[in-house]
Amino acid sequence: MMGSGALWKHLLLLVSVLASAVTSQDDIPCLRKVFDQSSFVCSCNADYCDTLSDPGDVPPTTYVSYSSSASEARFLKSSGGVDSSPRPDAILLRVNADYHYQTMMGFGGAFTDSAGLNIVALSNATQEKLMSSYFSPSGIEYTLCRTPMAGSDFSVRPYSYDDIEGDVALVNFALAEEDWLYKLPLIQWANSLSQREVKLFGSPWSPPAWMKTNGKFNESGELLPEMYQPWAEYFVKFVEAYESNGAPIWGLTTQNEPLSGFDDNWGWNTCGWTAEDMRDWIKTNLGPTLEAAGLRRLKLMVDDFNRDTLPWYPAKMLEDPEAYQYIDGTAVHWYSDRWVGPAVLSELQGLFPEKFILYTEACEGWDVGGAESVQLGSWSRAENYMMNIIDDVNHYSTGWVDWNMALDMTGGPNWANNLVDAPIIINAEEDEFYKQPTFYAMGHFSKFVVPGMKRIDIHSPDEQIWASAFVDPDMLKYVYVFVNLKDEITDVSIELQGHYINMNIPARSFHTVIYQDH
Ligand SMILES: *[C@@H]1O[C@H](CO)[C@@H](O)[C@H](O)[C@H]1NC(C)=O
């Protein structure tokens, strides 16, 4: 029999749960559209787009969960209380909050020329739906975004901010039409829609061709030694130009994919850097130049390339005490993850525990090309995102930044014809866009794992259930994100300090659980 005190407590809890259910804004559901893939996309236009509101305060000792599945839902919300025992035969996910790992910095995507060009081709009202989907409180609330410094392959032409041959004083340095039309307005819009801070970092693909040994944006070429200082000044000019036009900069990477610049067949913008040259340039040019300009507050990241460069490439720079003081972290791309396991991330973290690791680029469709670049409704591509994010954050990545925020129906435009997939695909002819399953994979993290949360342990005994866990700095709010790769409905019990969240989850599904302790 329940004592009357306990009964009242339960009644009050029930009342508060009901009250929050009544007052919380109801979300607009996904408008499904099926193409030729294993799952569906959510279609949005000027009048309609699905939303995801903040769960608000979760009553103590209860949880709220959001689920997405291949066959049914997108961010389907439910809630419940904890139990004192697990379900029989459930897969037991054990959380251990005794030890804290890295502090999370954020999740997001990239403002590329192509993303912006695709977005501004929509009507204003549809643009608003798209930008809100990524940045507003009714969307997945990205907090950490990247932008190329001048052209990348996701531009309609190769260019830099100073294409006047021999202008070493950079008197002709100027932002491009692409910045004014496709990037700055959207970055400002994102900042105004967001109720969180949106941190932005710049990455160069290539210096001006005339600064390089081969005189080209692409193929094999390095920075000429006499251009080391002008190229450092160019970084300062980029930051100043963006910041004076309403786009504060939080960080920089020193070069996108630096080892691609030793490949004679590299089709798009690049610049080759050995680790030794990069180290020397940072300590004699870039570091002191940023410092002299009052920009030491910027987070400086090295590498910005695949796992197969770990730990040796950043280690070569970080082993140097002078270079070390200027470098804040290592940026990593996902393209070799299927061949190189995550142990190299932990190895790097162990060597330089004061320096962060951040995933700064990933996309699907990069290895198939042609008509397969974009797959509208592919669930397996979203599972790859989920597994990769979980694997990376469980090995110290402080966040995960996706590549182009929006591409067209062919996965472009791209001047070098390097077409790929994106979480939002734009059908400009119909003035609509499609939120891919990968959009929801990103959202299962970005909405709920807010910057400042710390990663904690969660152990899954089943190789088809992958999970990550986080706790807020007050140790009150826990966030668990997991993926079910099984083809069947599964019972899962999440254990924290002797109590259990018992869930029955669909086949091929993603979940975020928010639990409030005490
Ligand atoms: C769309 O927005 C732009 C910029 O705010 C404005 O100049 C333009 O008139 C708008 N177009 C329509 C059709 O409302």
Ligand SMILES: *[C@@H]1O[C@H](CO)[C@@H](O)[C@H](O)[C@H]1NC(C)=O
């Ligand atoms: C490099 O870019 C030029 C255009 O600027 C192009 O003609 C050439 O094919 C590219 N190189 C490779 C290897 O694709």
